[in-house]
Amino acid sequence: MGEKIPTRQEALELLHQYNESDSLRKHAYAVEGVMRFIGRKREQDEETWGIIGLIHDLDYEKFPDQHCQKTGEILREHGWPKEHIRAALSHGWGICSDVAPETELEKVLYAIDELTGLVATTALIRPSKSVMDVQVKSVKNKWKDKRFAAGVDRSIIEKGAQMLGVGLDELIDDTIKGMQEVAEAIGLKGNPS
Ligand SMILES: [Fe+2]
């Protein structure tokens, strides 16, 4: 099968086909939202950035022990372009893949993947349970609290920010804003007051 540029609809269908879990789907939408936001800000192709965000963890539900590898296989079977596959795999650099983030898109994905989890957990402890109320300083306050969102590896986020040459505050701010754009889809719009 030859390579063709996938549409968002195709990416979404693949995501749903391989991920039934609500939380994994929401994680995909959150990463998509942030990728779109930062891609737009950097005057890049927002659609591509969003699509990579959507499918970066494609295999995680069905093949947790072969995370990244299986995503590569599935996308190749579907004729996805090499650049897209490379980008998806690079988010797991040093963990489940040996593809180091090189492009701007890849570095951003690497930097914000875990950060979306920290922002989501910060939103959930607000009385409103809304990402609309999350501020950079509330996320930073929880940076050193290892028990808070314990699964989020802060050192990966820091390494990502360093690769990009952006400050942590800017990265957190962009991540919050990107997630705010998809607040409804990720279940963090908050309680109606
Ligand atoms: Fe992953």
Ligand SMILES: [Fe+2]
């Ligand atoms: Fe992820």
